Amino acid sequence: MPNIKPPARRVTTYKIVQGIIGVVFAGYLIWRLFVVFIANPSYGPDTWARFAIAGLILGSVYALVAIGYTLVYGILRMINFAHGDIMMIGAFGGYFVFEALKSIPTPTLADPELTFLNAHPALSVIAAFIVGVSIAALSGYFLEKIAYRPLRGAPRLVPLISAIGASIFLENAAQLLFGAQRRDYANPVVLTRGEGWGIPIGGSNVILTYTGALTVVISTLLMIALYLLVMRTRLGRSMRAVSENKQVAALMGIDVDGVISRTFIISGALAGAAGVMWGIHLGLVYHFVGFIPGIKAFTAAVLGGIGNIPGAMMGGLFLGLVESMGPAVLGINFQLKDVIAFCILVLVLIFRPTGIMGEVLTEEKV
């Protein structure tokens, strides 16, 4: 029997460069961690707790948006470039609900100036979510129907360019409709930004804001609901089947176009919820509000392995944490926090293109 040798592992220049970059980067990271925590601790535990809380809140929003990218990528193998703008539409939906409810007077004896927004804060927030989510879901549906469906089966570059066009169109339509100024989200008084429970850490009070807690709770609930939907329901099963293989799924009697439409509705709804939370927590809406979070959420989706739903959730949380702690750890200007996210994207693509949690789709399938 001939002795079959395993093929020798080729050491390419790229691998050497990769190794060098990896060692340099890891070394720098360890050195910075050592400096920041041991040699010269410039921040106390309370500051780190603040960073962590801010990061988790931001991360839970990124996670919701990232799930939308991952769902669509899993099924259509395309980056839904306009996803961040759907989030912007959701944020505007919630904003207008709050503005409308603010103008309804519901005077009581104690407070003649009371508005509906402050009289029924829970109802108002629910209404804002319902409206924001439905508008975003509708936009997702029409986006797919107008800009992507006719291009099914075209070369890969074609739907991607269409998606970019749709994204530019939505941003500029919003700018022309609502103006370029930044608008303040009119939260109910109970949810005033910056107020919350004080947690004593390291001798000072770290505030967990009400809005932040709301964001984390709602996004956790939505993620659980989505996971159950994908894993336990008939729709979820057909979504998974379509993402495996469209033709076979169609032969099994699955309405492929319907499943794709519903996927866009679901991802739009999640982005809409993220948009309303973004508005409630951070307080500003404008036409460009979805752009940077959209790119970061995409980074989060790649980080978790695109097509992988739990991966997108983890990736979002991780990215939020890195973004809020990164500048302090690396000792760079806080203005450059957006740069960190992009650098992470490039680093992930260099070292582990399938993401931390592993990609659900293999290269052959794509």
Next chain:
Amino acid sequence: MKIQLRHAVNAGVIFGIITIFLFLIGFTGTAADLFSDLFRNKNAASFLGLNPQMLNMLIFLGLIGVWAGAYGSRKSKSQTDDPWGAALIGGLTAGLVDGLLVSCLALLVGTLNLRGVRINVYLSEVLPDAIKLFLVGKSPLQGATVYFVWLTLTGLLGGLLSRGLGRGSWRARSGAAWNNILGKISQQSIVKQVRGSRNTRYVVYGILLLLVFLLPLRAGPYWNYTIGSVGIYVLLGLGLNIVVGLAGLLDLGYVAFFAIGAYTMALLTAPQPHHLMWSFWIALPIGVLLAALTGLLLGAPVLRMRGDYLAIVTLGFGEIIRILSKSDALTPFTGGPSGVKAIGFPTLFGKPFNSGVDFVYLIFLAVLLIIFVTNRLQNSRVGRAWEAMREDETVSRAMGINTLTQKLLAFAIGAAFAGLGGALFASRNVFTGPEDHNLMVSINVVAVVIVGGMGNIPGVIAGALVLKGLPEVLRQLQDYRVLVFGALLVVMMLWRPAGLIPSSRRKMEVGKDTGVIETPEGGRGK
């Protein structure tokens, strides 16, 4: 006889929503101004007892109504054997629905305005003046009636007009019509002559060149500036054309290389912040080389990944460059948010190139050089390798093409062209700052390449002329430029993914005859 009205109603709803959207973004007023400039129909307006702007807005909305009627009737008429009746009723229904929606809007907006609600707090373009114009200076109810009647009538007219047109899907038909025009142009004896004989071709090129070179002498400073901008966009478009059109890599951070070229030129030749004051001719190649080098460095890790990652990574890279040039951390090095002033200009044989006309010529020279280089590249072994790689990476690798090297080469050459464009841009404007290098530049260039025709030099030039030059001519439309770019990208992909003037090779590949992609039912994209 049973006519299905569903399509007509759909058409009415679609066009009604489009009309409402146009009003809400303030486009109806702009269109009215534009029409007033074009038609100069003051007398007709005063004869009808309207102010000219109102008349022109009604004309504009009427055109949309005609379109709605035509669209609605064509959709419904394919299902019956009574084309006249179907066309009439289809157009009428579409017009009715369209008119109903628009008159509802007029009623709503007018009533709110009368009640003193300031709508423009939320919808910034719906100013009281715009509402007055929209209601034709009448009460809300009267205004609504005007729209209802007017749009129904124009819808009917559209239905009648569409009777004369044939059947079939608009996508395939308009694509075929455009190809027909292109085909007819190429069938003309002159064009054939130009294509066939080398000498005639050179004569025609020579005349064109002469015209182009005489143009700046006649045009004023404003037009020279515009011509220069178009020229720089031709440069950028030709560079991106190599990356997107030939090699099939979507680069959304093209502005990063443009910025590197511009900042290299700025920092090396300006008195502030480094006081280097080098010559333009030294700074120019350094800028080009630096841009190419950055392209290589960015491309090396990313280009081995799937194509669509590249789009996002390059987009992120473009943003990084902008954030860095703006940030406080690099202010001592790049001048920060206030940018770099007093950038040097070139001198040639003792003659300073600092007037607008001189720069137009310089840009022309650069464009000619780039056209020459692109042309030679495209028809070389490298160009063929790029196109093979774009069509099928696996097969091209099997044919012995080192795809990574080729991709890197395309990326670096594209980056070098952008660097050249950026350096010229900075030197011409004497100033450069972070806001010169925002995302919009990348998007403009992508739009130029895609609208003009991917992988085709005349297409890119046409694209730059249309997208950069036309908005300068129609200045009223300036605000809507980017919106239209976005819509154009989608429409071009739906209608003619190969661009307005597709390259001959590309046309063969993308669509057999029409330039429209045949989508197999349920087929999976590669």
